[in-house]
Amino acid sequence: MRTEEWISAGTLDQLKSEGAKVIKGGIAVFAHEDGAAAVDNRCPHLGFPLHLGSLCDGILTCHWHHARFDICSGGTLDPWADDALAHDVKIENGEVWVNPAPRQTMSIEKLNQRLREGLEQNIGIVIAKAVVGLIEAGVSEDEIVRIGILYGTSLSSGWGSGLTILTAMRNVLPKLDKQGRILALYHGLVHVARAGAGRAPRHLLGPLPSADTSPKRLADWYRNCVEVRDSQGAEKVLLTAVTAGMSSDELADMLLTAVTDHFYLDGGHTFDFHNKAFEALDALGPDAAEIILASLMPLMRNPSRSEEQHHWQSPIDLVTPLKQAFEQLRSDDLSGKSATSAFNEDAFVDQLLGDQPLATIQQISDALMGGIAPARLARLITLAAAERIARFHTQNDFGDWLAVLHTFTYAHAVHERLLRSQEPLLYRALFYGAIAIYHDRFLNVPRAPKPKKDEYKAGIAEASTEDLLSLLDRRQQVEEAAGWVAAYLDSGRDHAPLLNTLGHSLLREDAEFHSFQMYEAAIAEYDHWRAMDGTEALADRAANTMLIACARYLAAHAPTAREMPHTARIAWRLHRGERLFESD
Structure with missing residues (x-):
């Protein structure tokens, strides 16, 4: 680069007198030892002007958060700050010249x-x-x-x-x-x-020496290890199955069959987490199978088994009839069956939401043996679980939101897996979801009123979705949010902006785990029902129920301190070169 393309920072004597100065391009130039050094004037941590900092023994310290930088290379001593962008400097005839292009960029x-x-x-x-x-x-x-x-x-x-x-x-x-x-x-x-944070690295145990064992035997070994809570043995069998070339769907069937050998493990989280791990594997590709699937093994060390819990046995024994239903299904060949008679989906959802669990168990069994697709039943079970949230009364204990949430996200995970699997042993997961819905019944007593959408109909056709965010700036706007969303859905407007706004109502908060689950499951189930638009009378109502349930849940858990999104906004403003401070 020619000298005329460099930027003059004045004479070296002037710089030594001033100590530091800012030149064209926002570059801070410092007198350093017998020469000069230059870095971008914006502190890479949060943008404070570095020329207002102090330079001592070659270390430049920003006075805002005390980030420290090697003045020559720009490298930082603090892991929470990025390296400063350093510029080449040369001195000719006593004049300091600075290269306007940084020595390195953030590649x-x-x-x-x-x-x-x-x-x-x-x-x-x-x-x-x-x-x-x-x-x-x-x-x-x-x-x-x-x-x-x-x-x-x-x-x-x-x-x-x-x-x-x-x-x-x-x-x-x-x-x-x-x-x-x-x-x-x-x-x-x-x-x-x-x-x-603070966790040690995980070291995989490795597969068995031979990968010639049949997939069926590996699945049997895996189930046995899980049965006796031998997570290390289960890991070795799993890694052997991966080495043997079993597909993602085959591995999912093997692992989830073991998960459903016992009832509703860890309140549904075990099945849900397995499903998410396989979704991650689908995104990353089969090369990540070992590390992703082995990460599931700690879940199998000591999960709670619901058949051992009191409310699954009393006042109504649900364990025995479920085991009998599973035995009946095992003896009946369900492969290749198709429905031979009409199936009343509305009546089935009403049955799930009722208080006759034994009749529900029988109805699911009859439906499966009658050829009703398991994924179809899973979709309806998920709808019933969403109805629990859509009609959850706010006079309940606040923590009970988690009860209906767990059932919904579990049912959604089962639905997603049964869309891909024909493994009959996974059908047991349908029954667990149905019984969880039954156990949640008192959380709809009394049921919350239907959304008061009439209050929002006037003007909703022109309303901005930002109005929903403004509504959720206040605490406990549960029914108000439901009414606003219901009115929007009835207005005939494009749903895409609403889905985006519901996402922002989540992401602008310091949301906890379950709120993320709620939004993702509701959006996925909404998509499933919308894909059936025009083929079933229930589809529109079900899709709307997903978004109303989502809005109610998110409204119940907002607003928060919003520290995390604030940090993200700072990062975006820094990237765009905005100032985060005002000098005197």
């Missing part, structure tokens, strides 16, 4: 490295800035998710809420605008980092 490789470091150190601002930088650089969202999934599954804690949130947010990205996608990725990655 995609460097951004990926910073994302990994943010995850490892559990530093939210680093994660946020890496996500913003990668998205703005055109990196695919799945590549960003891959970094989070591979990091989270490499730890001894195994698959849990953080990885579930990240996978759920990956699933809803198509429903969100650019800002929403950045927030969704950021939330998911931060929760992975938090879940992994």
Whole structure:
């Protein structure tokens, strides 16, 4: 670069007298030892002017948060701050010249490295800035998710809420605008980092020496290991199955059959987490099978088994009739069956929401033996579970929102798996979901009133979806949010902006695990029902129920302190070069 293209910073003597100065292009130039050094004037942590900092022994300290930088290279001593952009400096005839182009820039490789470091150190601002930088650089969202999934599954804690949130947010990205996608990725990655904080790396045990064992025998071995809570043996069998080349769907059937050998493990979380792990595997590809699926093994160490719990045995014994139903189904060949008579879906949903669990068990058995598709039953069970949330009365204990939420997300996970699986042993999961809905019945006594959409009909055709966000700036606007959403759905307007706004109502909060589950499951089930539009009378009502249930749940859990989205906004403003402070 020619000298005339460099920027003059004045004479070296003047610089030594002033100590530091800012020149064209926002570059801070410092007198350093017998020469000069230059860095971008914006502190890479949060943008404070570095020329207002102090330089001592070659270390430049920002006075806002005390981030420290090597003045020559720009490298930071603090993991929560990025490296400052350093500029080449030369002195000719006593005059200081600065190259306007930084010596290095934040490449995609460097951004990926910073994302990994943010995850490892559990530093939210680093994660946020890496996500913003990668998205703005055109990196695919799945590549960003891959970094989070591979990091989270490499730890001894195994698959849990953080990885579930990240996978759920990956699933809803198509429903969100650019800002929403950045927030969704950021939330998911931060929760992975938090879940992994302080955890040791996980070391895989390795497969058995021979991979010639038949898939059926491997499945039997795996179920036996899970039965006796031998998670290490289960891991070795699993890794042997992966080495043998079993497909993702075959592996899912093997693992989930073991999960459903006992009733409603850990309140439905075990099945739900398994389903999410397989969704992550679908996104990352088969090369990630070992590390992702092995991360599920800690879940199998000591899960609670609902058949051992009092409310599954008394005042009505539900364990014995369920076992009898499973035996009956086992003796009946369900393969290749198709329905030979009409099936009243509305009546089935009403049955699920009633208080006759033995009749419900029989009806599910009859439906399966009558050729009704298991995925169809799963879809209706999920609808009934959503109805529990849509009609959950706010006079209930606040913690009871989790009870109806767990049932809904479990039922959704079962629905997703049965859309892909024809394994009869997984049909047992339908019964567990139905009984969980039955156990939640008192949470609809009394039932919450239907949404008061008439109050919002006037003007809803022109209303901005931002009005919903304004409504949720106040606490406990549960019925109001339901009424607003119901009126919007009845207005005939495009639903896409509403789905995006519901996403933002989640992502602008410091939301906890279950709220992420609620939004993702509701959107997925909404899509399933909308795909049937025009083929079933129930479809529109069911799709609307999903969004009303989602709005009620999110409204009940808002607003929060909103610290996490604030951090994400800072990262985005820094990327765009905005000032985060005002000088005197």
